[in-house]
Structures are given as C-alpha cells and as structure tokens.
Amino acid sequence: MPPAFHVIARDPVSRARAGVVTTAHGSVATPVFMPVGTRGTVKSLTPSELSDHGAQIILGNTYHLYLQPGHELLARRGGLHRFMGWDGPILTDSGGFQVFSLIYGGIADELKGRRPQHAERMPDMVRVTEDAVIFKSYLDGSRHVFTPERSIQVQHGIGADIMVCFDELPPFRAGYDYTAQSMERTHRWAARCLAAHHERDPATLPNPHQLLFGIVHGGVFPELRQTSAEVISTMGFDGLCIGGSLGADKPQMYAVVEMTVPHLPDGLARHLLGVGDVDDLLEGVARGIDMFDCVSPTRLGRHGTALVRDPARRWKLNVSNAALREDDRPLQPDCPCYACRHFSRAYIHYLYRAKELLGIRLVSLHNVAFLLNLMAEVRNAIVEGRFAACYAEWLGKPLEVYSPSDKES
Amino acid sequence: MPPAFHVIARDPVSRARAGVVTTAHGSVATPVFMPVGTRGTVKSLTPSELSDHGAQIILGNTYHLYLQPGHELLARRGGLHRFMGWDGPILTDSGGFQVFSLIYGGIADELKGRRPQHAERMPDMVRVTEDAVIFKSYLDGSRHVFTPERSIQVQHGIGADIMVCFDELPPFRAGYDYTAQSMERTHRWAARCLAAHHERDPATLPNPHQLLFGIVHGGVFPELRQTSAEVISTMGFDGLCIGGSLGADKPQMYAVVEMTVPHLPDGLARHLLGVGDVDDLLEGVARGIDMFDCVSPTRLGRHGTALVRDPARRWKLNVSNAALREDDRPLQPDCPCYACRHFSRAYIHYLYRAKELLGIRLVSLHNVAFLLNLMAEVRNAIVEGRFAACYAEWLGKPLEVYSPSDKES
Numbered sequence: 001m002p003p004a005f006h007v008i009a010r011d012p013v014s015r016a017r018a019g020v021v022t023t024a025h026g027s028v029a030t031p032v033f034m035p036v037g038t039r040g041t042v043k044s045l046t047p048s049e050l051s052d053h054g055a056q057i058i059l060g061n062t063y064h065l066y067l068q069p070g071h072e073l074l075a076r077r078g079g080l081h082r083f084m085g086w087d088g089p090i091l092t093d094s095g096g097f098q099v100f101s102l103i104y105g106g107i108a109d110e111l112k113g114r115r116p117q118h119a120e121r122m123p124d125m126v127r128v129t130e131d132a133v134i135f136k137s138y139l140d141g142s143r144h145v146f147t148p149e150r151s152i153q154v155q156h157g158i159g160a161d162i163m164v165c166f167d168e169l170p171p172f173r174a175g176y177d178y179t180a181q182s183m184e185r186t187h188r189w190a191a192r193c194l195a196a197h198h199e200r201d202p203a204t205l206p207n208p209h210q211l212l213f214g215i216v217h218g219g220v221f222p223e224l225r226q227t228s229a230e231v232i233s234t235m236g237f238d239g240l241c242i243g244g245s246l247g248a249d250k251p252q253m254y255a256v257v258e259m260t261v262p263h264l265p266d267g268l269a270r271h272l273l274g275v276g277d278v279d280d281l282l283e284g285v286a287r288g289i290d291m292f293d294c295v296s297p298t299r300l301g302r303h304g305t306a307l308v309r310d311p312a313r314r315w316k317l318n319v320s321n322a323a324l325r326e327d328d329r330p331l332q333p334d335c336p337c338y339a340c341r342h343f344s345r346a347y348i349h350y351l352y353r354a355k356e357l358l359g360i361r362l363v364s365l366h367n368v369a370f371l372l373n374l375m376a377e378v379r380n381a382i383v384e385g386r387f388a389a390c391y392a393e394w395l396g397k398p399l400e401v402y403s404p405s406d407k408e409s
Numbered sequence: 410m411p412p413a414f415h416v417i418a419r420d421p422v423s424r425a426r427a428g429v430v431t432t433a434h435g436s437v438a439t440p441v442f443m444p445v446g447t448r449g450t451v452k453s454l455t456p457s458e459l460s461d462h463g464a465q466i467i468l469g470n471t472y473h474l475y476l477q478p479g480h481e482l483l484a485r486r487g488g489l490h491r492f493m494g495w496d497g498p499i500l501t502d503s504g505g506f507q508v509f510s511l512i513y514g515g516i517a518d519e520l521k522g523r524r525p526q527h528a529e530r531m532p533d534m535v536r537v538t539e540d541a542v543i544f545k546s547y548l549d550g551s552r553h554v555f556t557p558e559r560s561i562q563v564q565h566g567i568g569a570d571i572m573v574c575f576d577e578l579p580p581f582r583a584g585y586d587y588t589a590q591s592m593e594r595t596h597r598w599a600a601r602c603l604a605a606h607h608e609r610d611p612a613t614l615p616n617p618h619q620l621l622f623g624i625v626h627g628g629v630f631p632e633l634r635q636t637s638a639e640v641i642s643t644m645g646f647d648g649l650c651i652g653g654s655l656g657a658d659k660p661q662m663y664a665v666v667e668m669t670v671p672h673l674p675d676g677l678a679r680h681l682l683g684v685g686d687v688d689d690l691l692e693g694v695a696r697g698i699d700m701f702d703c704v705s706p707t708r709l710g711r712h713g714t715a716l717v718r719d720p721a722r723r724w725k726l727n728v729s730n731a732a733l734r735e736d737d738r739p740l741q742p743d744c745p746c747y748a749c750r751h752f753s754r755a756y757i758h759y760l761y762r763a764k765e766l767l768g769i770r771l772v773s774l775h776n777v778a779f780l781l782n783l784m785a786e787v788r789n790a791i792v793e794g795r796f797a798a799c800y801a802e803w804l805g806k807p808l809e810v811y812s813p814s815d816k817e818s
Contacts, residue, residue: 039763039765040756040759040763041760041765041767043765043766043767044766044767044770045767046747046751046767046770046771047751048747048751068759068762068763069734069755069759069762069763073734073735073755076735077735077737077753077755083753083755083756083759084756085751085752085756325478325482326482326485326486328486338455338457342455342456342457342494343494344486344492346478346482346486346492347449347492347493347494350449350477350478350492351450353477353478354448354449354477354478356448356450356452357452357453357766357769357770358450358452358453358454358455360766361453361455361766361770362455
C-alpha cells in the first residue's frame with residue numbers, strides 16, 4: 001500500500017493544506033467533508049446521488065451497525081460497501097461516541113459543555129472499566145460489552161476503509177485530573193486497538209486493506225493535548241483524529257485545534273470528529289484539519305433548514321418560512337445540485353408544509369451538496385494559493401494569520 | 410390540435426387495444442398506468458426518477474391541490490407542471506372522489522361495498538345539492554363550495570393536460586333508484602363542466618390546450634351503464650372515464666367494465682379510475698380499457714410491500730419478512746429499476762426494520778417501475794399480436810375470449 005496520505009499544496013499564511021488520502025476503495029482529495037450514513041444509509045439519499053454530487057467518502061457508525069444489522073451479517077454479505085451499494089471509501093467511527101452518549105443523553109451537548117451537570121437519563125445503560133464498556137441496546141435492552149479489541153473486530157466485519165480507535169469520552173466538566181486519567185486509558189486502549197488490528201487474518205475479512213486512525217484526546221488542556229498528540233502520533237497509526245471534548249463553544253473548539261495540530265506530524269491526515277458547520281469547516285481547514293464529518297446536512301434537511309451562502313443568516317434558511325411561499329428562486333441561486341436545478345423555494349416550501357417526503361430528500365440532498373461544493377471550493381483555493389480570499393469571501397472577515405513555522409516538521 | 414386518441418393495434422381475441430393519447434405536453438402510449446401524485450408529488454420520488462423509469466403521464470388530485478397550495482398560487486407559478494418540475498402530461502381528477510370520501514370515510518371501500526352501511530364518521534363535513542357540494546377542509550375546517558364550474562375553474566388553474574368532469578359519487582348500496590337519479594345529476598353536471606370549459610379564456614391560463622374527459626356512471630346496473638355511456642359519449646368530450654361504484658369485488662368490477670365498454674365509441678380513450686392491481690390491469694386491458702391510475706405502488710412502498718412477478722403471492726412481497734434478512738437477490742430478479750439494479754432484499758429488509766426513509770424510496774420506486782414495465786410489456790404484446798400469451802403468463806390462466814364484434818363500432 002502507498003502512504004495513506006500526502007500533501008500536494010499548502011496555504012502560505014495559514015495551516016491549510018490540500019492532500020490525498022489513499023484507501024482500498026479509491027483516493028480522497030482533502031480537505032474533505034464526509035456525509036454521515038449512521039446506519040448504512042445517508043438518510044433519505046442514494047449512493048448514486050451522493051457520488052453524482054461529489055461525495056468522495058462517507059462515514060458509518062460502528063455502534064449502530066453493530067446493533068443492527070450486526071457486523072457478522074455485514075461480513076457474510078460482503079461488508080458494508082456491498083450491502084449498501086457504495087463503492088467508494090468508507091470510514092467507521094469506533095462506537096465510543098454513541099456508547100457514551102447513553103450516559104450523557106446528548107453527548108454532543110455534553111462534550112461542548114452545554115449541559116449544567118452530568119445528565120443521568122439512563123444510569124443503567126452503561127458502565128466503564130479499565131477493560132471494557134458494558135452497555136444495553138436501545139433496541140431491545142440486551143447487554144453488550146465493547147472492548148478496544150471488540151470495536152476493532154466489529155469494524156473488521158463492517159469492512160470500512162478507515163477504522164477509528166475505541167476511546168473513552170470523559171464529560172466536558174471532568175476537570176484536569178479526570179481528563180488526564182481518561183486520556184491515559186484511551187492511550188492504553190489505542191495500543192490494544194493496534195494490536196487487535198495487527199492480529200487479524202485479512203483473508204477472512206470483507207476488506208483486507210483497512211487503515212486504522214488513532215484518536216487524540218486531552219480535552220481543553222494544552223499540555224494534555226500536546227502529550228496525547230505526541231503519544232498517539234508515534235504509535236504507528238495510518239491517520240489521526242482529534243476527539244474528546246472540544247470545549248464549550250466555537251472559539252474554544254478552534255483553540256483546541258490550534259493547541260493540538262502543531263504537535264501532529266505532517267505526514268498523517270487529521271480528522272476533526274463530528275464537525276460540519278460552515279464556519280467550523282473553514283476555521284478547521286485554516287488550522288490544519290484535513291477531514292470532517294457531521295450529520296448536520298441531513299439532520300437539517302429533515303427539519304426543513306436549507307444551507308445558503310449567507311453568513312448573516314448563519315448559512316441557514318428555514319424552508320417553512322411564509323416568505324418562500326411564492327419564491328421562484330432555487331434554495332441557493334447558482335447551486336448545481338439536483339434540487340436547485342429543478343425546483344423552486346416555493347415548491348420545497350409547499351412540500352414541507354404538506355409533510356411530503358420529497359421535501360426532506362431535496363433539502364437533504366442540497367445540504368450535502370452544499371458542503372461538498374464548499375469543500376471543493378476550499379481545496380481549489382488552497383491549490384491555487386488563494387485560500388485567504390476564499391475564507392474571507394465565505395466568512396465575511398479576514399483570515400487571521402497562523403504561524404506555519406511548524407508545518408514542515 | 411390532432412384527435413386526442415387513436416388506436417394503432419388491436420388484439421384479435423379480446424377488446425385489448427394499443428393507442429396513442431395526444432396532449433399539450435406530449436403523447437402517451439396506451440394501455441398506460443399513471444402513477445398518482447396526489448399532492449403535486451408522487452410520494453417520495455422525483456420527476457426524473459419517474460421519467461427515467463418510463464412514466465409517461467402522472468395524475469394529480471384537484472381536491473388536495475385546491476386546498477394546498479391552491480389553484481390560484483399554482484396558476485401564478487405557471488401551473489402544476491412548472492411548480493413540480495414535471496414536463497410530461499398530467500391528468501387531474503375532478504375532486505369529487507375526495508370530497509365524497511368525507512361522507513363515506515374510506516370511499517374506496519364504500520364504492521366496493523365493503524362497508525356494512527353508510528359510515529357517518531364526518532356527517533358535518535359535506536352536503537350535496539343539485540347545484541353544489543359544500544364541504545369542510547380537513548386542514549383547517551374552513552368551508553368550501555365545489556360546483557361543476559368551480560371544479561373546472563380549479564383544474565384550469567392547475568393546468569393539467571387532461572381534466573375530468575365533476576361527478577356525484579353515490580354509495581354502493583344506494584340501489585337502482587338513487588343510482589339512476591345520481592347518474593342523471595352527474596350528466597347535468599357534465600354539461601355544466603363542458604360549458605365552463607368552453608367559456609375559458611385560454612390566454613389567461615398556464616396551459617391553454619387542456620383536454621376534458623367525461624365520466625360514465627350507472628353503478629352495477631347494465632341499463633344505467635349503457636345509458637350513461639351513450640349520453641356521455643355524445644357530449645363532445647376528449648376522452649372518457651369509467652367512474653362511480655365498480656361493485657363489491659373484482660368479478661363485479663370486471664362485469665361493470667364489460668357492460669360499459671361496448672357502448673363507448675372506439676375513437677375516445679377509456680380511463681378506469683383508481684384501479685392498479687396487477688390482475689385488474691390485465692383484466693381491464695382485456696376488456697378495452699386504455700388508461701389506469703392508482704396510489705397503490707407508492708402506498709404499498711410506504712407499508713413495506715414490494716410488487717413481484719408471482720401470482721401465487723398476489724404479486725406482493727413483504728420486505729419486513731425475516732426470510733429476506735440475508736437474501737442477496739434484488740426485490741424482483743431481472744427488474745431493470747434502480748432499486749433492483751443496486752440493492753439486495755437483505756439491504757431493503759434492513760432499511761425497513763431500521764425505519765430508514767431510503768427503504769420507502771426504493772420500494773416505492775420499484776413498485777412504480779414494476780407497473781410501468783408491466784404495461785409496456787402488455788402494450789408490446791398487443792402490438793405484436795400476442796396479448797393472450799402475455800395475459801396467461803402473468804395471471805397463470807388462459808384469457809377468456811371477449812366478443813370483439815363491437816370494437817369497430
């Protein structure tokens with residue numbers, strides 16, 4: 001196998017870079033946004049629609065696929081690619097995020113510090129030990145044990161091109177000491193994941209050429225992020241994720257990325273887990289992130305919010321708004337997606353008001369295409385040396401200069 | 410405008426015929442099945458998917474489109490074609506079926522005599538006079554008046570290529586006298602619809618070249634069907650529908666068609682309203698029907714039933730059935746639809762079990778394509794003089810011979 005990642009262009013004033021990730025199901029041009037197919041389907045869309053609109057790689061959730069339809073069934077059916085009819089690269093997360101969300105209720109809120117204290121909605125649902133996480137299925141209450149080895153075994157059955165290590169997710173308000181202890185455990189689990197991966201028998205797996213990404217923790221603490229970056233970077237992973245708590249708000253998330261990236265090697269791709277707002281994508285790229293995933297485009301689509309090129313609206317248009325009732329324009333003028341080429345805001349407004357499924361489809365498709373086109377535009381700007389202008393055009397403010405001194409390290 | 414319909418081939422032993430309906434948005438090869446887009450969308454599917462899979466014409470519901478988004482809005486937006494992005498022919502029903510379903514609850518059951526007596530779920534919802542039907546909106550309880558003139562005015566605003574006369578729908582158990590009186594009223598309403606259509610100002614309408622189809626009533630009574638066929642046929646309509654009560658079961662429905670068609674002129678297209686089961690399509694074609702519509706393919710799709718080429722199963726496969734859990738075959742082997750070319754029964758079974766929207770999409774698309782392909786096959790068989798073999802292959806029994814003596818009348 002060639003190296004999993006190489007850089008092809010760098011922005012002169014920020015840490016933004018363009019590169020290529022090489023996988024068993026094709027290469028991925030970075031920076032890249034990957035639509036999320038939580039349960040083996042990017043909600044309401046077909047694989048053809050995704051590829052026709054520029055999707056290069058999608059993400060599947062190990063936890064959900066483990067519970068239903070199960071990794072053993074997926075392996076028997078030839079792996080997730082064949083099962084869902086997607087021939088391009090797939091990344092699976094480790095399952096940790098979803099398992100821990102059983103403790104915290106909404107883990108995204110918890111990780112971002114938006115909950116006042118540890119929510120304990122489902123205190124019986126999960127227990128954590130040094131060895132394993134024991135949890136109950138949300139489908140039938142059955143008891144399950146996830147260990148680092150088990151997560152890798154499940155991901156082997158799913159057969160994604162990129163797997164991610166199983167990690168413990170401490171709550172945002174855990175404090176320095178707990179975050180440090182949790183990080184150490186995640187490092188031990190990372191070694192166990194690597195060992196489990198090396199012990200596999202490729203001949204028995206649907207995808208013999210899987211990559212394994214490590215995951216950097218350390219919460220909002222610069223010295224922990226540096227430690228974790230240095231430890232995980234030298235363990236032999238094929239790429240790196242920035243995970244764990246990313247702070248209470250967007251500035252703190254950007255600060256976490258800033259304190260982490262300088263300690264990551266140049267030669268490994270960097271994935272910022274679960275992030276997909278327009279500003280977060282541009283700020284992440286400026287700080288050296290190569291890969292992003294988020295459920296937001298399809299979730300917004302189901303809730304009737306379309307992404308538009310308008311920072312004053314936070315890039316969001318409520319399609320149920322009465323102002324759209326007789327608006328003949330597409331959701332986003334000049335958008336090349338199928339929805340914008342064929343349908344007016346008036347029609348999509350009507351579909352939502354009438355609760356017609358096609359409304360969800362069209363807005364979900366537009367939103368996915370919108371983020372894919374944004375990232376293609378960002379990548380071209382980096383390659384052509386005008387990322388700062390692209391950033392300013394999208395966000396309506398100048399790009400702050402980040403020291404690129406470490407980028408050739 | 411050329412004649413709205415001409416016959417290009419006839420089956421030698423039955424009344425089956427192949428023809429062409431000519432409309433302002435293109436021609437339609439008959440016999441044809443038209444998918445139903447009740448509210449300006451064939452549920453969960455795009456216009457591109459419909460045309461890619463062979464749909465020639467779709468049906469919209471006047472009653473639903475009148476209530477939401479409204480025919481005036483549709484006219485301002487350029488008509489239903491432009492609003493929903495479908496450039497092919499459209500037929501709108503008159504609204505009568507839905508208005509009267511407010512009396513009967515489920516009118517399909519009532520028309521087929523499956524209800525023990527007149528259900529009166531919504532006794533306040535509708536009132537019928539010689540002049541009009543007064544009903545309340547299911548959306549907000551507002552009061553509305555439909556007259557024959559109003560139905561045509563609404564259909565002018567929608568702009569479908571084929572409109573249908575507004576009719577009264579008597580319940581199945583109305584008996585001979587009420588059915589005869591109701592038929593006479595429907596004939597008077599037919600004259601009013603024609604007059605209203607002739608008084609239009611085409612320059613003000615989104616589609617200046619609309620056709621108007623009459624509707625033949627008479628319940629299950631041969632002499633009433635003959636009378637209605639003869640009266641409606643000579644009023645100057647561009648085509649004819651067979652409406653009203655079609656009996657209590659399939660044999661009675663076939664009998665109604667048999668007692669009606671011989672009294673219809675050869676030169677007008679014949680539409681059997683609301684019928685779409687596989688056997689009903691073949692039996693209808695054998696008895697001289699040219700056009701069919703039904704919500705069944707998308708309704709079955711939402712409920713997880715796929716159409717398959719298997720008379721022993723009544724052409725239905727429950728995709729939630731556990732037997733499909735690891736079945737790698739497509740829904741229907743050899744089906745050329747997108748769902749069958751790309752996905753296994755196992756995947757679609759999983760999507761339904763996981764309540765993923767893509768499952769509804771894929772089975773709805775398959776079901777629509779299945780009926781479109783069936784009708785294309787039937788038409789080719791008629792053109793090639795082998796309809797009897799086609800009928801026998803699909804239904805597993807020989808085609809009874811219907812006297813074609815009247816067909817050149």
